[in-house]
Amino acid sequence: MTAVAAISSSDTSARANIRFVLDGEIVELDDVDPTRTVLQFLREDLRRTGTKEGCAEGDCGACTVVLAELDGSGNGLSLKAVNSCIQFLPTLDGKELITVESLDLHGNGLHPVQQAMVDQHGSQCGFCTPGFVMSLFALYKSQSDPSRRDIDDALAGNLCRCTGYRPIVAAASAMYDIPAADDDWLRQPHGSGVSVTDRVERLRQIARDSSLELHHGKRAFFAPRTIDELAATLDAHPDATILAGGTDIGLWVTKLQRELETVVYVGEVKEFAAIRESDAHLEIGGAATFSDAIPAILEHYPLLDDMLSRFASPPIRNTATLGGNVANGSPIGDSMPALMAAGASIVIRSADGSRELALDDFYHDYQVNDLRPGEFIERIRLPLPGPDTRLHCYKLSKRFDQDISAVCAAYRLELEDGCVKSIRIACGGLAVTVKRATHCEQAMTGRPWTEDTIAAGMAAFARDFEPITDMRASAEYRLRSGQNLLRRLYLETRGDLTESVYLYGRHG
Numbered sequence: 001m002t003a004v005a006a007i008s009s010s011d012t013s014a015r016a017n018i019r020f021v022l023d024g025e026i027v028e029l030d031d032v033d034p035t036r037t038v039l040q041f042l043r044e045d046l047r048r049t050g051t052k053e054g055c056a057e058g059d060c061g062a063c064t065v066v067l068a069e070l071d072g073s074g075n076g077l078s079l080k081a082v083n084s085c086i087q088f089l090p091t092l093d094g095k096e097l098i099t100v101e102s103l104d105l106h107g108n109g110l111h112p113v114q115q116a117m118v119d120q121h122g123s124q125c126g127f128c129t130p131g132f133v134m135s136l137f138a139l140y141k142s143q144s145d146p147s148r149r150d151i152d153d154a155l156a157g158n159l160c161r162c163t164g165y166r167p168i169v170a171a172a173s174a175m176y177d178i179p180a181a182d183d184d185w186l187r188q189p190h191g192s193g194v195s196v197t198d199r200v201e202r203l204r205q206i207a208r209d210s211s212l213e214l215h216h217g218k219r220a221f222f223a224p225r226t227i228d229e230l231a232a233t234l235d236a237h238p239d240a241t242i243l244a245g246g247t248d249i250g251l252w253v254t255k256l257q258r259e260l261e262t263v264v265y266v267g268e269v270k271e272f273a274a275i276r277e278s279d280a281h282l283e284i285g286g287a288a289t290f291s292d293a294i295p296a297i298l299e300h301y302p303l304l305d306d307m308l309s310r311f312a313s314p315p316i317r318n319t320a321t322l323g324g325n326v327a328n329g330s331p332i333g334d335s336m337p338a339l340m341a342a343g344a345s346i347v348i349r350s351a352d353g354s355r356e357l358a359l360d361d362f363y364h365d366y367q368v369n370d371l372r373p374g375e376f377i378e379r380i381r382l383p384l385p386g387p388d389t390r391l392h393c394y395k396l397s398k399r400f401d402q403d404i405s406a407v408c409a410a411y412r413l414e415l416e417d418g419c420v421k422s423i424r425i426a427c428g429g430l431a432v433t434v435k436r437a438t439h440c441e442q443a444m445t446g447r448p449w450t451e452d453t454i455a456a457g458m459a460a461f462a463r464d465f466e467p468i469t470d471m472r473a474s475a476e477y478r479l480r481s482g483q484n485l486l487r488r489l490y491l492e493t494r495g496d497l498t499e500s501v502y503l504y505g506r507h508g
């Protein structure tokens with residue numbers, strides 16, 4: 001059973017337990033089950049039941065909490081909303097956990113976010129409300145004048161079946177008009193300081209200077225701190241499960257009831273999350289989250305905005321990594337079509353060294369890739385575009401926000417003198433892996449960029465894929481829409497379609 005203790009010591013020596021901050025107290029846990037979720041801990045161990053369980057798979061947002069960490073400077077805080085239902089408890093080590101109960105004002109009234117929800121009639125049954133409040137709290141702390149699109153995006157991971165979203169969106173605008181005393185609005189231990197400086201100080205107190213290693217019965221959890229240490233740990237435990245954001249792995253546990261014996265968590269390897277630019281590439285560390293990677297990618301490939309803004313929801317993007325998406329290799333994963341069309345490669349690392357592989361060659365079969373035991377994706381190398389390169393990507397799904405693709409198609413196109421100098425096309429949802437449309441590419445390369453060439457490309461596209469029918473879409477829909485997206489590309493490049501796909505989904 002997990003022991004819970006509030007402590008005040010600043011001892012940072014090697015420990016086989018985890019520490020985090022909750023309501024200003026440092027909490028230390030012993031004998032932690034590595035795959036116990038933060039939500040289970042809150043509700044079952046602490047009986048802190050404000051945080052709800054709806055789906056237990058990251059979809060509904062009822063379990064949303066906020067995590068605070070020291071920012072890059074080490075002197076400030078960075079806050080992010082996450083889904084506690086798929087967040088494993090040991091990943092809290094070194095962080096501050098903020099739940100809906102933390103928005104406590106010592107009898108001074110409701111937090112501005114809560115007050116705005118009340119004023120705007122934003123809640124009915126209350127099951128979803130704590131999650132909405134926490135997503136709005138994360139927005140409140142990160143932006144002071146969000147646009148309608150920012151608000152829609154902040155709420156994309158929260159479902160409500162009762163009120164509809166209009167009053168909740170109204171609360172998101174109204175919360176800024178309610179006077180607040182900033183960080184004082186969080187519950188703190190009696191008599192202690194509440195400033196950001198105090199909270200930074202508490203996080204410094206629990207900062208770890210050695211790697212975390214936990215054992216619980218047959219289960220083990222390792223959190224190395226350098227890439228070399230990560231490679232050595234995986235060399236020693238080649239059958240371990242590599243845990244990054246856990247947005248796929250969390251569901252293996254909560255939905256598939258899988259037992260994970262040895263877990264190696266990569267979230268503490270700071271250098272592994274780095275994003276750098278070299279002369280010809282954007283180098284994205286294997287553990288970079290989507291929230292960090294998206295702005296860097298959009299700087300070079302702005303046309304990916306529509307697709308990337310529809311990748312899951314902020315709480316998922318805050319933890320999900322690009323490396324995890326590529327490694328998981330789902331045929332309907334959204335990053336791979338764009339990466340593959342762009343000509344990306346991956347650097348694979350192990351204790352024996354590194355090797356680089358074109359993403360085209362990484363997938364062998366349905367969720368079978370080229371990684372060998374002990375290997376991991378160290379970084380993704382995305383070529384920087386030439387002056388005439390355009391990279392388009394379209395995601396088709398039943399719901400606009402937070403839905404899995406039926407089809408995702410990406411095109412890297414270079415035109416010269418009105419002809420196709422080069423085109424690379426990669427599609428998800430049309431085969432057992434994300435895959436290039438090579439017949440289609442060949443049918444168009446070197447030809448004038450005209451309706452006739454598009455028609456030839458669409459015909460050849462049918463030779464590239466034999467999609468299947470499943471609950472998301474029929475085979476016919478998949479093939480036809482894959483062909484029609486090529487036509488959409490053509491119309492967009494001619495300027496005939498200027499509206500963002502985003503505008504088809506919701507308000508501008």
Ligand SMILES: Cc1cc2nc3c(=O)[nH]c(=O)nc-3n(C[C@H](O)[C@H](O)[C@H](O)COP(=O)(O)OP(=O)(O)OC[C@H]3O[C@@H](n4cnc5c(N)ncnc54)[C@H](O)[C@@H]3O)c2cc1C
Binds near residue numbers: 249378404
């Ligand atoms: C609600 C919800 C919505 C989602 N929406 C989308 C969506 O819109 N589009 C989409 O494509 N996906 C979506 N996903 C799936 C998921 O978020 C992504 O696949 C995500 O990128 C996985 O990254 P992660 O860091 O969470 O990986 P994890 O869950 O930690 O790991 C996934 C797999 O990758 C392996 N792995 C992780 N990192 C590495 C590495 N560096 N080297 C080698 N192996 C590694 C793990 O061992 C595991 O096999 C969604 C998931 C949820 C729960």
Ligand code: FES
Binds near residue numbers: 052060061062064085
């Ligand atoms: S319970 Fe639904 S997202 Fe966590």
Ligand code: FES
Binds near residue numbers: 163
């Ligand atoms: S008020 Fe949100 S589900 Fe009812």
